[in-house]
Amino acid sequence: MSYIIKGETGDWEIVVGLEVHCEVISKAKLFSGAATAFGAEANTQVSFVDAGFPGMLPVINHECVEQAVRTGFGLNATINKKSIFARKNYYYADLPNGYQISQSDHPIISDGYIDVDLENGETRRIGIERLHLEQDAGKLMHDQHPSKTFVDLNRAGVALMEIVSRPDIRSPEEAGAYLRKLRSIVRYIGSCDGNMDEGSMRCDANVSVRRPGEPFGTRAEIKNVNSIRFVMQAIEYEAMRQVELIESGGKVVQETRKFDSVKGETKSMRSKETAIDYRYFYDPDLIPLVLDDAMIERLRKEMPELPDAKKKRFIEDYGLPAYDAGQLVAEKEIANYFEAAAKGHDAKKVANYIMGDLFAVLNKQGKSISESPVKPENLGRMVDLINDGTISSRIAKDVFAFMVEEGKTPDEIVEEKGLKQVTDTSAIEKMVDDVLAANPDKVAEYKGGKEKLLGWFVGQTMRASQGKANPAMLNELVKKKLDA
Amino acid sequence: MTDLVELTIAEALDGLAKKEFSAVELTQAHLKEMEKARELNAYVLETPEVALERAKKSDERRAAGKAGKMEGIPVGMKDLYCTKGVRTTACSHILDGFVPPYESTVSQKLEDEGSVMLGKTNMDEFAMGTANLTSYYGAVRNPYKDKTNPDKFLIPGGSSGGSAAAVAAGLCMAATGSDTGGSIRTPASFCGIVGCKPTYGRCSRWGMVAFASSLDQAGTMTRTVRDTAIMLEAMAGFDPKDSTSANVPVPNYEKALTGDVKGLRIGIPREYNPDKGLNADVRHVWEQTAEKLKAAGAEIVDISLPSTQYALPTYYLIAPAEASSNLARYDGVKYGLRVDGNSLDDMYTKTRTEGFGKEVKRRIMIGTCILLEGYYETCYLKAQKVRRLLCQEFAEAYKKVDVILAPAAPETAFGKDDDSTGDPLKMQLYDVFTVPSSLAGLPAVCVPAGTSEVNGLPIGLQVIGNSFQEETILRVAGAIETMSGMTIRPLRVGGK
Numbered sequence: 001m002s003y004i005i006k007g008e009t010g011d012w013e014i015v016v017g018l019e020v021h022c023e024v025i026s027k028a029k030l031f032s033g034a035a036t037a038f039g040a041e042a043n044t045q046v047s048f049v050d051a052g053f054p055g056m057l058p059v060i061n062h063e064c065v066e067q068a069v070r071t072g073f074g075l076n077a078t079i080n081k082k083s084i085f086a087r088k089n090y091y092y093a094d095l096p097n098g099y100q101i102s103q104s105d106h107p108i109i110s111d112g113y114i115d116v117d118l119e120n121g122e123t124r125r126i127g128i129e130r131l132h133l134e135q136d137a138g139k140l141m142h143d144q145h146p147s148k149t150f151v152d153l154n155r156a157g158v159a160l161m162e163i164v165s166r167p168d169i170r171s172p173e174e175a176g177a178y179l180r181k182l183r184s185i186v187r188y189i190g191s192c193d194g195n196m197d198e199g200s201m202r203c204d205a206n207v208s209v210r211r212p213g214e215p216f217g218t219r220a221e222i223k224n225v226n227s228i229r230f231v232m233q234a235i236e237y238e239a240m241r242q243v244e245l246i247e248s249g250g251k252v253v254q255e256t257r258k259f260d261s262v263k264g265e266t267k268s269m270r271s272k273e274t275a276i277d278y279r280y281f282y283d284p285d286l287i288p289l290v291l292d293d294a295m296i297e298r299l300r301k302e303m304p305e306l307p308d309a310k311k312k313r314f315i316e317d318y319g320l321p322a323y324d325a326g327q328l329v330a331e332k333e334i335a336n337y338f339e340a341a342a343k344g345h346d347a348k349k350v351a352n353y354i355m356g357d358l359f360a361v362l363n364k365q366g367k368s369i370s371e372s373p374v375k376p377e378n379l380g381r382m383v384d385l386i387n388d389g390t391i392s393s394r395i396a397k398d399v400f401a402f403m404v405e406e407g408k409t410p411d412e413i414v415e416e417k418g419l420k421q422v423t424d425t426s427a428i429e430k431m432v433d434d435v436l437a438a439n440p441d442k443v444a445e446y447k448g449g450k451e452k453l454l455g456w457f458v459g460q461t462m463r464a465s466q467g468k469a470n471p472a473m474l475n476e477l478v479k480k481k482l483d484a
Numbered sequence: 485m486t487d488l489v490e491l492t493i494a495e496a497l498d499g500l501a502k503k504e505f506s507a508v509e510l511t512q513a514h515l516k517e518m519e520k521a522r523e524l525n526a527y528v529l530e531t532p533e534v535a536l537e538r539a540k541k542s543d544e545r546r547a548a549g550k551a552g553k554m555e556g557i558p559v560g561m562k563d564l565y566c567t568k569g570v571r572t573t574a575c576s577h578i579l580d581g582f583v584p585p586y587e588s589t590v591s592q593k594l595e596d597e598g599s600v601m602l603g604k605t606n607m608d609e610f611a612m613g614t615a616n617l618t619s620y621y622g623a624v625r626n627p628y629k630d631k632t633n634p635d636k637f638l639i640p641g642g643s644s645g646g647s648a649a650a651v652a653a654g655l656c657m658a659a660t661g662s663d664t665g666g667s668i669r670t671p672a673s674f675c676g677i678v679g680c681k682p683t684y685g686r687c688s689r690w691g692m693v694a695f696a697s698s699l700d701q702a703g704t705m706t707r708t709v710r711d712t713a714i715m716l717e718a719m720a721g722f723d724p725k726d727s728t729s730a731n732v733p734v735p736n737y738e739k740a741l742t743g744d745v746k747g748l749r750i751g752i753p754r755e756y757n758p759d760k761g762l763n764a765d766v767r768h769v770w771e772q773t774a775e776k777l778k779a780a781g782a783e784i785v786d787i788s789l790p791s792t793q794y795a796l797p798t799y800y801l802i803a804p805a806e807a808s809s810n811l812a813r814y815d816g817v818k819y820g821l822r823v824d825g826n827s828l829d830d831m832y833t834k835t836r837t838e839g840f841g842k843e844v845k846r847r848i849m850i851g852t853c854i855l856l857e858g859y860y861e862t863c864y865l866k867a868q869k870v871r872r873l874l875c876q877e878f879a880e881a882y883k884k885v886d887v888i889l890a891p892a893a894p895e896t897a898f899g900k901d902d903d904s905t906g907d908p909l910k911m912q913l914y915d916v917f918t919v920p921s922s923l924a925g926l927p928a929v930c931v932p933a934g935t936s937e938v939n940g941l942p943i944g945l946q947v948i949g950n951s952f953q954e955e956t957i958l959r960v961a962g963a964i965e966t967m968s969g970m971t972i973r974p975l976r977v978g979g980k
Contacts, residue, residue, distance in 0.1 A: 048586060052813040054579065055566045055588060055691040057726050089809050089855070093828055098812020149828075151817070279855035281864060284698035284806050286727050 003171030005209065007243045013212045014239040015219075016169035016205055018231075020182060022161045022192035023136065023200035024067045030135050030159035031058030031101060038198060042152040050157040052096030057285050060085075064159035065289065067191040068108050068133050069299050071161055074185040074306055075128045077112025079296055083132075085286045089279040093151055094138040102134035102162075104280045108289065114185065115308060116177040117326045126178050127166030136160050161192065167206065167216065172232035179203065179228045180330065184307050188332050196227050203231050207238045208252065217242070218252040222266050225259050234259040238266045310335055318347035327355055333369045340376035349383045353400070361404050374403045382410040392471055394462075395419050423470045425477070428461075431469065432477050435460045446482055454479060488513035489654035493557050493711040496657060500546060500556045507546070507556030511539035511600050514558040518602065518655045521627075526650040528563055528621040529571055530603040538600045545598060553718045555598030560650045560659035563604040564611055565591045565702075566691040570601075574693040575619040576609045578839025579820040588691025589723045590660060590702045597718040602656050606646025609841045610811065611667050611695040614914040615898075616645025617905055618843040626675055626897050627653035631940035637900040638941075641671030641893065641914075647705045648675040658706040658715050664695050665799050666892070666918025668703045669930035669946050674897035676932045676942030676970070678961065680704045680712045683952050684925030685730035688723030694810040696803040697728070699922050709931060709962040713737035716954065732952055740955035741962040746781030748960065750774065751885030755792035756917055763895045769934035769943045770891050776967045777889070777960070785885050789877045794870045795920040800912060801854055801867040802923070807844075808851030814839060846908060871923045878924045878950075887960050888948040891917050892930040896941035921948045929954075931961040933968045942970070 005012040029036055032049035049056040072079045084106040087099040109131035115123050138156035142149050163182065169175050183194035183201060194201045203226075208219035222238060225231045237259075242252050255271040305313075307329045314325040314335075328338045328351060342350040358374060365373075382399055385391045391399060391414060402413040414420055422428060435457060436443055446453045457478045462469055488510050491499065499505055515532050535558065542556040566572045566584035573579035587595070595601070608618040616624045616639055624645040626638035640649040644661030648671030651659050661668035663681035672679025680703050687702035694700060704715040717738070722731040752774055757767065778784045816822035816835030823838050825831035840848065854863040881888065893914055904910040921928045930944040945964065949957035 051818060053586075053819070054572070054574070054582070054584070054693045054813070055689075057690050059725060059727055087809050089812060091812065091815065091829075091832055093815075093817055096813060096818060098815060099809050277856050279809070279852065279860070281805060281809070281855055281860070284696070284728075285694075 002212075003173065004212070005239060005243050007247050009247050011212060012209045012239070012243045014170060014235065015167050015208045015210060015216055016175055016235055017167035017219075018165045018169065018175060018178060019204040019206070020163045020165075020179070021202040021204075022071075022163060022186055022194070024064050024133075024159035024161055025191055025193060026061060026063045026067060026159055028061050028063065029157040030061055030064050030133060032157050034157065036158050038200070040154055042150070042154060044154065046153040046156065050096065050153055052098070058101060058283070060286065060289060061159065064133060065108070065291070066295070066299060067159075067189075068131060068161055069291065069296060070189045070303065071163075071186060071191045072109035072112065072131060073300060073303050074189050074191075075109065075112035075114060075131065075163070077109045077128055077131065079291065080106065080108055080110060081291045081293075081296075082106065083108040083289045085133075085283045085289065086280045087283045088134075090276050092137070093149060094140050094156065096138065096153060096156060100135050100137065101283055101286070103132035106288075107132035108291075114178070114181050116174065116181045118173060118177060121323070124168075124174055124177075126168045126174070129164045129166050131161050131163045134160050134162055167208075172235045175205065175235050176228050176232045179231060181307070184330050184332075188304055188306050190304075199226065202226060205231055205235055205238075207235055207242070209239050209242045209246070218254050220252065220255055220257050220266070222257050222259050223269065227261075230259060230261050233261075233264055234266055237264060241266065314338075318342055318351070320348060320351055324351050324355065331369070337369050337372065337376050341379040343380065345380035346383050346387055349386070350380060353379055353383065357397075357400050373405075373407055374400070375407070378403055378409050385410055385414065389421060389423060389470065390414065391419055392421050392467070394467055394471065395421060398467070419468060421470050422465055422468045423473060425473065428465070428469050428473055428477055429481075431461050431464050432457075432474075432481050435464060436481060443482065454482065457482065489517045491657065492708045493554070493657050493706065493714050494708070496557060497555070497714075501551070507539040507542040507600060508536065510556060511535050511558050511602070514602055514654075514656055517653075521653050521655055524625045524627060524649050524653060524655070525622055526606055526624055526646045526653065526655055527560065527603040528573070528575060528606045528619070528646065531570055531601060534570065535600050535602045538595070542598050542600060552596060552598035553714060554594060556600060557598070557657050558600045558602050559594060560603060560605040560647055560656035561591055561601050562644055562647050562660045562662055563607050564662050564693045565660055566693065567591055567601065567604070570604065572604065572693070573620070574610050575607045575621055576814075576840065576844065577620045577821055578814045578836070579693075580839075582820045584691070586691060589688035589725065590692065590719050592691075593719055593721065594660070594715075599718070605644070605650055605659055608643035608645065608667075609844050610693065610807070611643040611662055611664055611700075612807070612843050612847055613642040614666070614670055614911045615639040615900075615905060616642040616671070617900065618642070618841050619646075620841060623900055624649050628674075628676060628897065628941055630897075630899075632938070638897045639674070639900050639905070641674035641897065643667040643671075644679070644705060645671050648672055648677055648679065651675070651677045651705045651707060658704060658711055660719070661703050661705045662692060662695075663701055663703050663918075663922065664699045664803060665922045666915045668705060669892040669918045669928060669944070670914055672705060672930040673892035673932075673942070673944030673946075676944070678704075678706050678709050678712045678929065678931050678965070679944075680716060680929040680954070680958070681922070681927065682716060682720060682954050683730070683927040685728055686720050686732075686927070686952070686954070688721070688726040688729045690723055690725040690729075696806040697810060698806060699799075699803055701922075701925075709929070709958055709965050710738060710741055712929065712961075713741055713958055730952070735955055737955060737958055740959050742959060743963055743966060744781075745777055745960055745963045748782045748887065748956075749785050749885040750777055750782050750960070751785050751787040751881055751888040753787050753789045753792065753881070753888055753890060755789050756890040761894055761913065761916070762891065763936075765896065765934075765936040765938060766891045766894060766943050768937075770889070770945055773933045773945055773964055773967070774889060777963065780963060780967070787881050787885060787888070789874075789881060789920065791870060791873050791877055792920055795874060795923055796912060796916055798867045798870040798874070799915065799919040799923055800850070801863050802871065804847040804851030805855050805864055806851070808848045808855065811840075811844070811848055843908065874920055875924045878921075878926060882950040886949075887953070887957055889960075890946055890948065892944045892946040893917065896936045896939060896943060917946065921946075926951060927954045927957055929957045929961045931964050932970045933964050934970070
């Protein structure tokens with residue numbers, strides 16, 4: 001099902017390409033030995049190379065190169081054995097050299113794709129044009145002094161992977177799914193932590209609209225959007241703006257826009273006429289980056305299992321529905337938790353508890369799965385207790401709650417709290433008899449034809465058993481006694 | 485005692501070893517000479533305290549039997565080399581007061597081998613110039629005199645003009661230079677000294693203030709070829725901090741100086757002998773030298789390097805393009821000169837307008853322009869293609885010859901106030917013979933080979949070799965040095 005904007009003059013399709021900057025996880029910067037830890041005191045992680053001192057020269061950090069190659073594998077892309085660094089020249093106070101070292105026509109990675117799952121169950125393949133390595137800029141702080149701007153160069157020179165998609169995205173939902181999938185892949189690989197709120201993953205969106213089937217329209221680029229939700233909102237707003245503009249006789253201009261997340265609008269920053277000519281040219285301080293086959297092979301062998309492969313395995317090995325498998329593999333930590341909990345247990349039921357009760361608790365407590373109060377082996381064991389009849393699913397809710405609160409094993413909880421299911425027929429029979437005896441008027445009503453009361457009797461008896469009665473047996477006995 | 489400032493490095497090392505004098509004495513003699521010759525303006529910063537301290541340590545090392553290759557030798561340091569704790573400006577106003585917290589690899593290596601830095605030598609601003617007229621600290625005077633007009637202020641050549649004048653005048657035993665398009669060889673020719681630009685990548689560029697990164701190369705300026713061999717060995721070598729430095733072992737260059745040229749094939753490129761634009765005396769010295777080499781058993785081979793005519797325009801596109809980017813860091817934000825403005829852009833503009841000299845601005849503007857969309861394809865990329873072509877032509881030539889012999893400069897040293905000095909295009913013509921080998925990254929050494937009959941000024945010839953063939957070019961240069969029998973010493977302005 002395609003995403004269509006119903007304009008006054010007809011249908012419009014949107015075309016989106018995303019440029020995502022991923023900060024590379026690496027101990028040192030791309031071209032200097034300076035450290036890269038987030039949140040360090042201002043200007044404490046700066047080398048003379050990063051600060052643009054005279055005579056300083058860049059030397060490539062191979063750790064960053066390896067991260068790019070790994071990510072290239074994750075994007076099903078071509079690893080280019082020879083790539084070239086170029087200078088992108090512009091003046092700004094956060095750019096100490098007056099140029100950013102990037103890659104232009106010879107990126108390290110090109111021509112890949114990722115498959116994204118949509119809510120309607122469809123899978124869409126989004127092409128990746130390229131991934132290139134480049135330096136990050138420093139940070140300017142305008143709020144530290146009434147008339148001065150402060151510069152923090154800790155981030156200057158940190159390696160970024162710029163991942164450029166093809167204009168294959170056709171809806172805000174697809175854009176969101178693409179970003180989530182991309183984030184999942186780089187996190188699996190460990191090449192980027194994907195935290196958009198910390199700025200370690202940033203997104204620019206190129207948006208245009210067209211009549212279905214017609215050539216691409218003129219695009220606007222929305223810069224530096226810092227959450228997946230905002231990217232989706234920005235695309236939705238921008239596409240609407242363009243449709244309204246065109247339908248009212250206007251023309252979309254190629255320009256750079258920024259997204260105001262408070263107002264939910266995009267605003268023009270600069271048009272193509274005033275666009276900067278970056279005067280790209282090959283950086284003469286660096287030689288072409290040449291990757292040797294042995295290194296590429298080693299990295300290929302070291303690749304971890306990625307979300308798609310894991311999803312396939314979860315479906316095949318654990319019999320999970322595709323949607324559930326997709327949910328569970330989105331984050332490596334969740335997938336790992338699931339496998340630890342499901343091993344040797346009823347995987348489907350484990351999956352349900354993770355996606356239902358556990359996610360609800362984590363959400364409420366604001367915790368990640370690695371901080372889960374319920375240990376995976378305990379969750380698996382609880383499912384066993386349900387399946388062997390020791391506890392009912394109803395009681396399981398309580399057991400689960402106790403596990404969250406006390407962190408104990410389900411066996412300990414069932415034992416301590418006496419939550420073991422009552423499966424003794426005579427014990428249940430006695431409880432049913434007591435309930436019927438205490439409510440002769442209701443029994444009469446039932447017999448008079450008000451059969452709906454069956455549920456009420458079951459509920460009363462269950463309450464009397466403190467929830468421990470085996471529900472199936474209880475149901476059967478209540479009906480038998482009433483109908484007798 | 486002999487006049488210590490007249491010694492060669494080889495002689496001084498000998499004298500130091502024999503305890504005829506100490507490094508401190510040698511340094512003191514040079515410091516005194518520097519004081520006497522300040523009118524040359526060869527140094528922009530004298531560092532007597534640093535020098536004497538290092539000389540003292542040098543004597544201690546020598547006494548402890550730990551003498552390096554340049555132990556106790558007083559040297560001048562081109563102001564392009566960052567020197568820890570010692571002001572480094574590349575003779576630009578924009579680097580006012582910049583004191584590097586680090587030492588360049590080349591100057592560090594020289595220090596590690598025991599040399600004693602006397603001070604920072606004058607140069608064209610950011611090494612952009614042919615006559616040392618663009619320095620913020622003023623022109624350098626060539627210690628030689630034009631015998632037809634002894635009062636004429638002669639330029640020393642550029643950009644390593646201060647180094648060349650200092651070496652020629654005995655204000656140091658050797659000096660570092662840097663050569664982007666002829667900045668070592670032109671002043672060497674004008675000042676009657678030996679100037680060697682080794683293969684691109686032979687010496688580390690780390691800590692050298694950059695002009696054009698793909699061309700900049702550190703080199704030596706000495707009074708003899710033997711001294712060049714000694715100094716180059718001390719400076720050269722792979723540096724992991726410079727990605728473009730070559731991981732090639734450094735040979736013993738002194739051993740290469742056999743004086744024997746028998747059987748060597750020496751190429752004479754016909755494109756370096758134009759009808760116009762080559763001084764008759766220079767041509768004469770060139771021809772004479774070729775004949776002498778032939779007499780000594782070398783084979784003289786006529787060769788052609790057809791793209792030579794395009795080298796100069798190619799150089800004047802590539803070098804400014806790189807410079808425009810390399811010099812972007814001088815923005816008033818971090819160090820050096822800052823002229824406040826009412827916005828960031830205003831501060832940039834004011835700082836750079838005041839901080840850079842005219843020639844530097846001219847090159848930044850040219851370089852900026854040719855990297856713009858449109859010009860990039862028609863100018864910059866085309867220049868890169870010509871550069872490749874030049875490399876191929878040299879490679880072809882080296883299948884037929886071992887070295888190439890050519891003039892280093894088309895003229896002898898000229899006057900500071902000559903008409904040509906005001907015209908940047910005319911000034912560029914002085915680079916015509918040095919630029920092709922720079923573009924090809926080849927090693928070349930300029931050696932004094934004779935003097936002008938007309939004005940008595942020195943004339944240097946350059947020996948250009950194939951990549952990493954420094955040994956061969958030094959061997960030929962050594963032979964030329966012996967054959968020329970040049971004994972002239974500068975008639976120093978106001979001095980001896």
